[in-house]
Amino acid sequence: MDSILFLIFAAIAVGCGLNLVLQTHPISSALSLVGVMGSLAVLYLLLGGEFIAMAQLIVYAGAIMVLFIFVIMLLNAGGERRGRKRLWAPWAGAPMVAAIIGIGAYLIQRAAPRTAEVTFGAFQHGNPSDIGTNLFENYVLPFEITSILILIAIVGAIVLARKEIE
């Protein structure tokens, strides 16, 4: 049952990822990215990461993608124009990407232990209480530093995006 769920959502993720790369209009790419993130959230749930799955849906598929779509709509971005000189790039690049994926998959398949299998419910430390305990016991300093990082990002975004003051 785990395998068939994995295969379904992995197929959705790869299909949406391909669509992201192949579409020329940014809105189509953004919606494909939402599909990738949703199916990855289901895979996190299969791996026992309940907190991360919800954070993926709320932060990534919710907040960040809404920001992307806002900007696409604000700039009224249309489809890409056809390139003049880059026609050879996809034809040379697609086999290379396929070769890299194939070699990587082969190496992972060889290196991974045969007995490592994923059963739903076997990993019990992904709930918010365990994550919070570990976060505030062992990772307090990185957590506080990320708050400063967020503050810097907010100030930077406001400074960059404001109207010019004459």
Add this chain to the structure above:
Amino acid sequence: MPPLPAVIHGPAPLSWYLILSAVLFALGAAGFLFRRNIITVFMSIELMLNAVNLSFIAFSYKLGRNDGHIFSFFVMVVAAAEAAVGLAIILTVFKNRQTLEIDEVSSLKN
């Protein structure tokens, strides 16, 4: 209906998750290299970050600890900050040059 083979209804091997992560990362890298729209390039970066997150969670499952979950939580935070600043930069570029094609934003080249 014949019974499904064991590889379908049994547990999924951990290596499948890692291979899916590699596939998504390669797709993101390809999009980063091939696309010419700045926003699509930016979304390809987000796809690569998501692929790495999947690897973190899969290894976290294998090791039986939730440190990988915390790392991917930090990756999400950094991605949110990066999206805010990056989209503000894109807005500024569009305001100054009225284009989203990365080939036309090449003042640093010469």
